[in-house]
Amino acid sequence: MTDRQSIYEAIGGIDKVDELVDRFYDLMVLEPNFGDLRAMHPQDLSNSREKLKFFLTGWMGGPDIYSPKYGHPMLRARHLPFKIGLKERNQWLACMYKAMEDCCIEGSAAKQLEESFFNTADWMRNHPN
Numbered sequence: 574m575t576d577r578q579s580i581y582e583a584i585g586g587i588d589k590v591d592e593l594v595d596r597f598y599d600l601m602v603l604e605p606n607f608g609d610l611r612a613m614h615p616q617d618l619s620n621s622r623e624k625l626k627f628f629l630t631g632w633m634g635g636p637d638i639y640s641p642k643y644g645h646p647m648l649r650a651r652h653l654p655f656k657i658g659l660k661e662r663n664q665w666l667a668c669m670y671k672a673m674e675d676c677c678i679e680g681s682a683a684k685q686l687e688e689s690f691f692n693t694a695d696w697m698r699n700h701p702n
Contacts, residue, residue: 579634
């Protein structure tokens with residue numbers, strides 16, 4: 574990854590974002606240790622998948638495709654109806670980190686994403702435990 578290259582470009586663009594998000598939600602469904610995380614989502618995950626794909630595309634430095642369709646992300650406000658404590662944060666992070674590993678996102682891009690995901694997930698917490 575170069576100083577001028579976005580994470581989006583470094584990991585492979587939209588195809589890799591799609592792969593990452595699909596793997597994330599597949600793991601959430603398949604792995605029992607992500608059950609609490611899965612329970613926070615609707616039965617049909619297609620809208621959740623699309624929103625996360627669109628959001629991550631812009632968040633990683635790719636084109637802004639989320640805002641024109643859904644408005645400002647207002648990430649924390651949109652998640653306030655859900656109890657997000659340490660357990661929920663940690664499940665989300667473990668699921669995303671495993672998805673990154675399974676999608677072969679490595680090196681400095683992976684390190685930067687892991688740090689950014691942690692900071693964002695921790696900021697989303699709205700419950701002390």
